[in-house]
Amino acid sequence: MWLLGFVLGTILGSFAKATSDRIQEKVSFKKRSYCQSCKKTLRWYDLFPVFSFLILRGHCRFCHRKIPLGNFLAELVMGILIALVFLATLPTHLEQIFIADIPHLLLLIDLLFRCFIVTVLAIIFLTDLKLGIIPDRITYPAMIISLIYLILTTVLVSWNFYHEVVLIPFGKYLMPPYSAYLTDNIQRIVMDAAWSLGAAVISALVFFFLIVITRGRGMGWGDVKYVFLLGLALGYPNIVLAIFLAFISGAVIALLLMAFKKRHFGQTIPFGPFLSLGAFTALLFGAKIINWYITSLKIGS
Ligand SMILES: [Zn+2]
Secondary structure, eight states, X not given: OHHHHHHHHHHHHHHHHXXXXXXXXXXXXXXXXXXXXXXXXXXXGGOSTTHHHHHTTTBOTTTOOBOOHHHHHHHHHHHHHXXXXXXXXXXXXXXXXXXXXXXXXXXXXXXXXXXXXXXXXXXXXXXXXXXXXXXXXXHHHHHHHHHHHHHHHHXXXXXXXXXXXXXXXXXXXXXXXXXXXXXXXXXXXXXXXXHHHHHHHHHHHHHHHHHHHHTTSSOOHXXXXXXXXXXXXXXXXXXXXXXXXXXXXXXXXXXXXHHTTSSOTTOOOOSHHHHHHHHHHHHHHHHHHHHHHHHHHHHHO
């Protein structure tokens, strides 16, 4: 199964790199894949991620100029990341996926959404690193898809809960007018979604004030919108972890760059790539990291 994830990841990696390059070169997303040197449309058999690069030994079939190594690396890294997504999301017993009920439908929706979000993280990572911008063409559609995901999963989880209560013998005594058990739990599920929305708004507001205070040095409007998107996609408390990890890794890299005299103090580095890294870690390992943190707090006190 991780192999399927890897293959899908290489395709998504190729797509993410091409999308980022097209934003830079201001080329339509609809144009077919082409060589960046001679602009010739690629043959279908040269479109296999990773393998085509290896078979062509990193050179264009037409003009024989070098294909950027970044293309190959993006495909390889995304292959590994999506393989991790598959491992972290899917059950160990594969035949379970084919059970047709709501929990397994939710699992499949989660898997698709995570692959989508990781691709968005990769596109923004590459684009912000190279151009220092986080394009609205990416964040706005991703916000809409994240919102649909949030609503869809909330409805499905609520419906599944109702369905399970109905199936219990005497289940009707858990429903109004006998008991508030069902309504309380559905209220809790809806509140979870409201928390995600709230976390997105609050995180974006925090970044907005950071920009006002620092007068736009280091961070920009793109980061505010990106953080809002991440709040919707990750929910609470994962968004807090993602931002925390982004600041830590950003500070470490900034100090290293200054130490090696690559940048001087006050010179800005784009923050989007760090948000992407923090978000990926929180998306896959958020629950584990937060659990570990809470347990270590309890031992400490
Ligand atoms: Zn070429």
